[in-house]
Amino acid sequence: MPLLDGTERLGVLRISAPPGDGRAQEDMRHLASMAALLLASKRQQSDSYARMVRTRPMNVAAEMQWNLLPAPISPTTRW
Incomplete structure (x- = not known):
């Protein structure tokens, strides 16, 4: 089951x-939804997700600039 945050794919369960x-299929979709919500809510407070998805390390200056950028906006972002 895909773990989705809007249209962003966070991973696969x-x-x-x-x-x-x-009924089991529906339960699996609910479980995937809850796991995605948990992952999306915790990734702002932790750097583990960022370290997992990065292709190469950032230097300190790049890390500071990256943290100052606004959150990415997608067509499905709700305001």
């Missing part, structure tokens, strides 16, 4: 259920 079990 690997879970399984018996085929044809609609």
Whole structure:
């Protein structure tokens, strides 16, 4: 199940259920939604997510500038 924050894909949750079990499929979607909400809410207070998704380390000046930038805006951002 994809972990989504709006349209941003945060990751994937690997879970399984018996085929044809609609209730289990719905429960898995709810679980993925809750995991995505938890991840999205905690990533502002922690640098673990940022370290995980970076391709190379930032120097101190770049890190300070990055933290001053406004949050990214997507077409699905709610105001």
